[in-house]
Amino acid sequence: MTHLGKKPARLDLRRRESGDVELRTRLTPNLRLDTPIMIGHMSYGAISLNAQVAMARAAKEAGTFMGTGEGGLHSALYPYQDRMIVQVASGRFGVNIDYLERGAAIEIKIGQGAKPGIGGHLPGEKVCEGISCTRMIPEGSDAISPAPHHDIYSIEDLAQLVRGLKEATEWKKPVFVKIAAVHNAAAIAAGVARSPADAVVIDGFRGGTGAAPKVFRDHVGIPVEAAVASVDQKLRDQGIRNDISVIASGGIRGSADVAKAIALGADAVYIGTAALVAMGCRVCGNCYRGLCPWGIATQRPDLVARLNPDEASGHVANLIHAWTLELSELLGAAGINSIESMRGNRDRLRGYMLDEGLLKVLDVRTVGA
Numbered sequence: 161m162t163h164l165g166k167k168p169a170r171l172d173l174r175r176r177e178s179g180d181v182e183l184r185t186r187l188t189p190n191l192r193l194d195t196p197i198m199i200g201h202m203s204y205g206a207i208s209l210n211a212q213v214a215m216a217r218a219a220k221e222a223g224t225f226m227g228t229g230e231g232g233l234h235s236a237l238y239p240y241q242d243r244m245i246v247q248v249a250s251g252r253f254g255v256n257i258d259y260l261e262r263g264a265a266i267e268i269k270i271g272q273g274a275k276p277g278i279g280g281h282l283p284g285e286k287v288c289e290g291i292s293c294t295r296m297i298p299e300g301s302d303a304i305s306p307a308p309h310h311d312i313y314s315i316e317d318l319a320q321l322v323r324g325l326k327e328a329t330e331w332k333k334p335v336f337v338k339i340a341a342v343h344n345a346a347a348i349a350a351g352v353a354r355s356p357a358d359a360v361v362i363d364g365f366r367g368g369t370g371a372a373p374k375v376f377r378d379h380v381g382i383p384v385e386a387a388v389a390s391v392d393q394k395l396r397d398q399g400i401r402n403d404i405s406v407i408a409s410g411g412i413r414g415s416a417d418v419a420k421a422i423a424l425g426a427d428a429v430y431i432g433t434a435a436l437v438a439m440g441c442r443v444c445g446n447c448y449r450g451l452c453p454w455g456i457a458t459q460r461p462d463l464v465a466r467l468n469p470d471e472a473s474g475h476v477a478n479l480i481h482a483w484t485l486e487l488s489e490l491l492g493a494a495g496i497n498s499i500e501s502m503r504g505n506r507d508r509l510r511g512y513m514l515d516e517g518l519l520k521v522l523d524v525r526t527v528g529a
């Protein structure tokens with residue numbers, strides 16, 4: 161069991177005259193997960209509705225959550241809304257009060273690991289009737305996400321948006337902030353922790369996306385492991401680690417990656433490409449063409465129809481179940497009986513073929529030590 165959100169430093173308990181114990185600490189909303197593995201944000205537009213529905217069903221079946229991406233929430237996903245994390249990105253596509261209220265949590269996307277510092281572009285030819293409806297833009301028009309949010313130029317501006325989203329949803333929903341894994345991710349995360357945000361998502365440079373320019377994908381950003389380790393250390397050093405949960409994403413390719421991310425300081429992880437592979441994706445890197453033969457990254461009706469959401473959701477749920485079981489086995493082998501005890505427990509990690517500088521950032525010893 162994993163809980164994402166702020167944790168109180170201590171609990172204020174009072175005994176009533178009746179003998180009952182009363183909890184007087186005001187707890188903030190947390191997300192409760194059966195596994196620390198969630199499905200990351202992939203928008204309707206970037207992928208087909210069939211693919212989104214399949215993953216949403218899998219998230220429900222596995223007791224976890226899935227991100228909507230920045231494309232709004234299609235009515236076909238309403239039955240799974242209590243498992244959806246709705247995203248607010250710089251284009252604000254599909255964002256209205258109904259959208260915010262339907263989600264189990266809200267995520268503000270500031271940056272993306274595969275393309276830090278740049279925005280997004282969904283070409284008009286992909287904007288069909290359904291996408292036009294959920295994104296609230298005219299059919300056939302380009303959907304451009306600016307690089308920055310035009311109302312956020314400082315950590316105070318970000319805190320104001322977090323507060324605004326919480327206010328709009330009566331402080332009932334956790335709010336996450338997603339940033340790209342870059343050299344100063346630790347300082348940014350410490351700023352996010354001082355806002356009312358409940359979790360910070362650190363998105364590593366190996367995150368897959370069909371929309372990143374090759375030069376950004378291959379040369380900008382840093383690995384999620386290094387960023388998570390430095391974020392966890394900075395939050396501990398400043399005594400604010402319990403004020404915010406840390407979610408690792410971008411490059412989680414197996415259960416061992418989940419275990420390593422948690423041991424380096426993450427509370428949970430997002431998977432993306434792995435879920436697509438479970439549905440048939442061959443990682444051909446041609447998502448931007450909109451002609452995915454597996455019916456995933458396409459809106460062409462004949463190609464979309466190739467993906468059976470019933471079968472695909474079973475495959476994704478199996479993947480999450482299998483990785484969760486493997487994670488339990490890894491914990492058992494390390495002599496640890498809970499995810500909470502594994503979090504930031506670098507004593508259990510050793511670096512192999514890593515240079516001294518990286519070992520220092522990760523704060524792990526080398527093999528044999």
Ligand code: SF4
Pocket residue numbers: 370436440441442443444445446447448451452453454455456457
């Ligand atoms: S098979 Fe190719 S086009 Fe389809 S989702 Fe995977 S990488 Fe993208």
